[in-house]
Amino acid sequence: MFVQQKTIFVNGVIKTMDLNNPEVEAVCVSAGKIEALGKKSEILEYVKNVPHEVIDLQGKVAYPGFIDTHSHLDMCALALERVSCDLSLKTIDTVINKLKEKAHATPKGEWVIGYCYDDTGLQDNRHLDKHDLDKVSTEHPVIVFHISTHLGYINSYAIKKLGITKNNKVEGGEYVIGEDGEPTGLLLEFAFFETIAYLPEPTEERLKELIEQAVHNYNAVGITTFHVGGIGLSANPEKTMRCFLDLERQGKLTARAYLHFMPGVMETFAQYGLWNFGSDYLKFGGLKYFTDGSIQAFTAALSEDYYSKPGYKGSVLFPQEEIDAIIEKYHLMGVQVAVHTNGDQASEGVIQAFEKAYEKSPVRLNHLLIHAQTVREDQLDRMKAIGIIPLFFGQHISVWGDRHASIFLGPERTGRMNPAGSAVRRDMPFSLHSDSPVLPIMVLESINTAVNRKSSGGKIYGEDQKITPYQALQAYTTHAALCCLSENDRGALKAGYYADMVVLERDIEKIAPETIIDTKICMTVCGGKIVYKA
Numbered sequence: 001m002f003v004q005q006k007t008i009f010v011n012g013v014i015k016t017m018d019l020n021n022p023e024v025e026a027v028c029v030s031a032g033k034i035e036a037l038g039k040k041s042e043i044l045e046y047v048k049n050v051p052h053e054v055i056d057l058q059g060k061v062a063y064p065g066f067i068d069t070h071s072h073l074d075m076c077a078l079a080l081e082r083v084s085c086d087l088s089l090k091t092i093d094t095v096i097n098k099l100k101e102k103a104h105a106t107p108k109g110e111w112v113i114g115y116c117y118d119d120t121g122l123q124d125n126r127h128l129d130k131h132d133l134d135k136v137s138t139e140h141p142v143i144v145f146h147i148s149t150h151l152g153y154i155n156s157y158a159i160k161k162l163g164i165t166k167n168n169k170v171e172g173g174e175y176v177i178g179e180d181g182e183p184t185g186l187l188l189e190f191a192f193f194e195t196i197a198y199l200p201e202p203t204e205e206r207l208k209e210l211i212e213q214a215v216h217n218y219n220a221v222g223i224t225t226f227h228v229g230g231i232g233l234s235a236n237p238e239k240t241m242r243c244f245l246d247l248e249r250q251g252k253l254t255a256r257a258y259l260h261f262m263p264g265v266m267e268t269f270a271q272y273g274l275w276n277f278g279s280d281y282l283k284f285g286g287l288k289y290f291t292d293g294s295i296q297a298f299t300a301a302l303s304e305d306y307y308s309k310p311g312y313k314g315s316v317l318f319p320q321e322e323i324d325a326i327i328e329k330y331h332l333m334g335v336q337v338a339v340h341t342n343g344d345q346a347s348e349g350v351i352q353a354f355e356k357a358y359e360k361s362p363v364r365l366n367h368l369l370i371h372a373q374t375v376r377e378d379q380l381d382r383m384k385a386i387g388i389i390p391l392f393f394g395q396h397i398s399v400w401g402d403r404h405a406s407i408f409l410g411p412e413r414t415g416r417m418n419p420a421g422s423a424v425r426r427d428m429p430f431s432l433h434s435d436s437p438v439l440p441i442m443v444l445e446s447i448n449t450a451v452n453r454k455s456s457g458g459k460i461y462g463e464d465q466k467i468t469p470y471q472a473l474q475a476y477t478t479h480a481a482l483c484c485l486s487e488n489d490r491g492a493l494k495a496g497y498y499a500d501m502v503v504l505e506r507d508i509e510k511i512a513p514e515t516i517i518d519t520k521i522c523m524t525v526c527g528g529k530i531v532y533k534a
Helices: 040-047 073-079 092-104 130-134 156-161 190-196 204-219 237-249 263-270 320-333 344-360 377-386 396-408 410-415 420-425 444-452 469-476 478-483 513-518
Strands: 006-010 013-015 026-030 033-038 052-056 061-064 066-071 112-117 142-146 151-154 173-177 183-189 223-231 256-261 282-290 337-341 368-371 389-392 501-504 521-526 529-533
Touching (some): 026 040, 066 368, 073 204, 073 223, 092 112, 092 142, 130 156, 142 156, 142 190, 151 190, 173 190, 183 190, 204 237, 223 237, 223 478, 223 521, 237 256, 237 282, 263 282, 282 320, 320 337, 320 344, 344 368, 377 389, 377 420, 389 420, 389 478, 396 444, 420 469, 469 478
Parallel strands (some): 006 052, 013 061, 066 223, 112 142, 223 256, 337 368
Antiparallel strands (some): 026 033, 151 183, 521 529
């Protein structure tokens, strides 16, 4: 008779995030799931007559594996072969020189692609234009992604190659025209999204390799489940799906993928009922939808003026009737909808649409408001009433907090950004995320920001929005599991749940809050297998 070998994890502090059994001494794993947990002596006795392996945690602290509820792993995979134009470069000239290096190593006529350009963080404090990128090359099409991924820049070669003229129009976006009446090379929102659909992609085999590497990068920060925030937003959706499916069949996914789909892709899948199903490692979720852009690109829709632009609030990308219709359609089908809203005016339109849909069918589907950065107190009340979960991009405080206070929102609204404290006071579930590749994939840094609310300049924004380390951990475990409709198999360490864990060098609930960021991840376990070890 075949007996499944068991693995036991012992000699550490094991925090389950289960209120009924918060801490145990040992966990027994079989066939990728937790079979038993309890005292070390009990678990050793339980396995003594069967084949088993012992993993010594060496006094470290284990938690349930972290769940990233919003990022773009497919874009992170592609970025591995692109040029980072982040703030370490400091000036536009340095950005141009780095892109030139890539151009020199690229055959003429092929694309040179940069990402993570942050205009307000560089010394030049301005956007790129076609003239800047013409200095990179006049023999290559050049494109640079803004750090928000809601706008981008192209050179004259790319403008001509794509056939962009002053007459081009796109719903929900803009090809910016200069004083000379010609395109400047700045592409906003759906003008940018449509452009990146033309970018070359790796072969299918190479894309699989890049996705594998990106998943391992997620493992290295403790992530065992990740959402993909919009299949069809960047790479070819059919190729991307084949890669994910092949990796899952081959047992090469070392974290569990939960996929959301852009409207065009979702329309195709919906014809066949392809949502809310999947395997242990690959699950089809629901719809990803945009209603506004980015605060730091001035394309988010606010109810009050931008701090440095009196009279300007930004605008919602689509008419309210369209937002109502798409949310109602998928809600009535029983499909989870994840809607991008950064500005409170965009959030208002989406909340209204969900309220109307909920009146027709009062079923809670754990719909998601992605980012919800400036969501108001009254809006949180209405979200809780119908079960909408906010996914806060908390690191805006640490990375852009000072710029939000001085440029985008002003000090008062910056203090209310990503109002996790307000959600806690309402006993309302929420999650945290880093929206990679907007920021590098990370978890402890995100937890650190939610707990301390301190900017890169050392200023605290929103003392009353601080949360405890435990509450931040919930946002990456038990609450995050709700966001992928998986609260009965992950997010906590319980018998029957997936054996997904992250092992930290110390207990972040018992250290000085400002030192959380210095904590190291020692090990990540997915399905009982060690997928990362420091």
